[in-house]
Amino acid sequence: MTHRVQFESGESFAFCDDEDTLLRAALRAGLGFPNDCGVGGCGNCRFELVSGDMETLWPEAPGLSERERRRGRRLACQSRPASACVVKVRLSDEYRPAVPGLRLAARLTDRREIAPGMGEFTFHTEAPARFLAGQFAILHPPGVDGARAYSMSNLPNEAGEWRFVIRRAPGGRGSNAMFDRLAIGDAVTIDAPYGRAHWRGDPVRDVVCVAGGSGIGPIAAIVQAALRDGGERRIHVFEGARTEADLCFRKLVPGESPALVYAPALSAEAEGSAWAGARGFIHAHVEAHAFPVERCEFYFAGPPPMIEAMNDLLVMRWRAPLAQVHTDKFF
Template identity: 35%
Template structure:
């Protein structure tokens, strides 16, 4: 009942939160549009997971660990819960019965408890944020840059995960990017970043950042990692800068000595936008277990033409594969639907949460 009014609910929620607890305002960015959207997506995702206790526990634990970078403390959860329930009550109208209020109070209390416990456990073993100095950059066409950073402390992550980043030019504006490499001995991470027209953070990184600038990294997140217990072949699908985590998975597979067959499909609108393809093809030439294919959707050229889901349908079958998808949310959704229809269980299709794809507005 509330979802059609979700945007207004988010505005109301933050309005009463900052009115009742003005000291919390400094924890948020000046522009609240992206933050309001994240709140709504998190709430909807929690409701979607209500019958999946393991998935809900994992998601809320991720949230708790990630919120440490904002300076979130246990007391803040009480303030947020109070204002969230007030906002729900206002917008649910007559549907906000005593039973609904009790259910949401219990639900929020459980979520806050999981987040708090995860944050406390995380604080015992690692920092909330890492400073990271830019040590190298490579510019591609179409406003894409590969930016390599050196964290000031050891940064442990798994290939395929994503990382939140804050720049010095837009304090408290955190955006998600995926490392394009498996963990390296020297600890550096390389990110593929596209400057989007409305992307404050991405434009700052691509157009403004130079060697020596320092950004901040939040903890790694995401479950799109290789399953060490699987012996199945691997299908990877990358749209645009979704190539970054897929490239990291390929590196990890090679480094671990895993020689499962790996089929990688890389897509873009035009051939000029297929950045980094030569590097992937050279990698495939050195590794017989890796096949790399490229497709374009908006240009008629020699080779594969069409969207990535359309191209996937021409190959296969994929029902014996583990699938990893990265890129724009519509592509990921369409590819996942195609694979499901052709016999791949949903449990073997992995991708980032659709609200933080590597091509989201950043």
């Protein structure tokens, strides 16, 4: 069965039974529906239902406050039309997908540990892996409610190879299922690509990349894209981890380049260990470098506290132009 979804602004598209959510169906239809995380955390996809029936997949999703829920707001990434609907939201070209989203049958072909509790997962699809470096995919971990977002850590390729760096979140259902319930050869659906924190390829500006924890996945992809494209630019990579054993960047992007400046910082390395590098939180380490913001593109990915600290530094204090700041918050 198909339900027509009509936007108050005039656009419309057909929501088919095999579609998963209003958000992803609208993006697949090429519409610029506002979104960020795709999984209920950010609230950026909120909309109003003007008429029709809509199923809510995760009623407690943290992207909406109780007050917003009472006022009838909904999240498009947690909604499925159950009849013809009219919805109110401001569509914007800014959110129109740069690469059309596809749901692809994939198989897990490799998994290796790159740090304690951190794995690099490799999947293969028959179709080419089409995305922009730094984007993410939606996966459904086996036996778990709801979808999870994981960022590709490799470059797009014709061989259909998709790599992800996944951290076992303590007590986390989805990430632990990826490690414990998925065997080599098992099938999953990769729904991709999503996200706007992708490589822009500015030919002149230096690149400043900052990663915390598994945020190193999309940052590794951005760095590989910057190295691939060459040019005069410097590529600064700041990796924040708890201990030296948790650092991953060199395992994902081996080899040296005169363009690359790698600067790790550890927040919980034992006093008196052999570590001679920087200590403390990675954003404080970035702050110590007085980057000329107008001549840099900034990419950062990782846990919400790191993202908030980086936004505060770049946007509030350094006044970096928003068009040069590209970020993914790992809700």
